[in-house]
Every structure is written in C-alpha cells, then in structure tokens.
Amino acid sequence: MACRISEIVVEARDPERLAAFWAEVLGYVVIGREGNAVEIGPPDTGFGGPQPTLVFDRTNDAPRVKLPLHLDVNPTDRDQEDELARLLAIGARHADVGQTGDESWYVLADPEGNEFCLLRRRIDPVSQRARGPR
Missing domain, CATH: 3.10.180.10 (2,3-Dihydroxybiphenyl 1,2-Dioxygenase, domain 1)
Incomplete structure (x- = not known):
C-alpha cells in the first residue's frame, strides 16, 4: 500500500x-x-x-517566512506566453529569486507572495476518464 x-x-x-x-x-x-x-x-x-x-x-501570523515548498504549473490549453499573460491578469506578479533570464520557466507570486513557477511544457488536462466515476 x-x-x-x-x-x-x-x-x-x-x-x-x-x-x-x-x-x-x-x-x-x-x-x-x-x-x-x-x-x-x-x-x-x-x-x-x-x-x-x-x-x-x-x-494571522505575520510576517511569514518563505515557504519551503512551491507549486509548479504547466499550461494545458495555450502556450506559455499566453498563460503568463492570463496569470498576470488575474493577480500573479513576477518574483525575483535570482533568475538569470535564461530559464525556460517564469517565477511568479500569488496575491499573498507565495512563489510558484510557470513551466514551458504544455501538458494535457486531466481527462474525464481519469477522474473516475462520479
């Protein structure tokens, strides 16, 4: 198990x-x-x-230290640049963690400053079949 x-x-x-x-x-x-x-x-x-x-x-804890974990997300229905524009429009912002500018991903922060990365590779969404019975 x-x-x-x-x-x-x-x-x-x-x-x-x-x-x-x-x-x-x-x-x-x-x-x-x-x-x-x-x-x-x-x-x-x-x-x-x-x-x-x-x-x-x-x-209500403040200030919060950097989380030891972050999420990576991949676009499912558009390319990385279009997904970046969408994420920025809904409240994400660029985050600087020392990138060189040559990375294939973008480091972003959510509205409370939690960092996450938008990766380049497009992946398929979870299909209805993979979700199992309802």
Whole structure:
C-alpha cells in the first residue's frame, strides 16, 4: 500500500482571495468551507479525485517566512506566453529569486507572495476518464 496526496493546506491571511486566485489558475471550484478555511478542487470530482484539493486556512501570523515548498504549473490549453499573460491578469506578479533570464520557466507570486513557477511544457488536462466515476 502507498499514500496519495489528497489535500494541500496553505495558510493564508485572506483565504477567500487566495482560493479565488488559485481556483482561476487551476480551473478549480470551491467545494467547501469550514470555519475560516476554503477548499477548492476539480469540478465534478472534489476531494478524493486524481488531483489533490487545496485548502486555504486563515492565519494571522505575520510576517511569514518563505515557504519551503512551491507549486509548479504547466499550461494545458495555450502556450506559455499566453498563460503568463492570463496569470498576470488575474493577480500573479513576477518574483525575483535570482533568475538569470535564461530559464525556460517564469517565477511568479500569488496575491499573498507565495512563489510558484510557470513551466514551458504544455501538458494535457486531466481527462474525464481519469477522474473516475462520479
């Protein structure tokens, strides 16, 4: 037997705002709210599907140190430049982590400053078949 990642929990100063941003980035929807937390996941699948859900839970801790983990995302229906423009339009911003400018990826930050990378390679979205029964 093995484990599978089912949820990724992110502490957020504004869980609703961060959930809305990441839902737009990933094509996810809000699947639940509990207390101060907002959970987003794939439409029609939600928790337990092939992709992990994201839970944004309120924290009042400030200032926050850099997270020891970041997400990488790949475009699924457009090229990297078009996806970069989309991400910037919905609230991402460029982040400087010492890049040289020769990288094949972009380092970005979400509305609360959490870094993530937009990779160049286009990948297929998770298909309906891979999502399993509903």
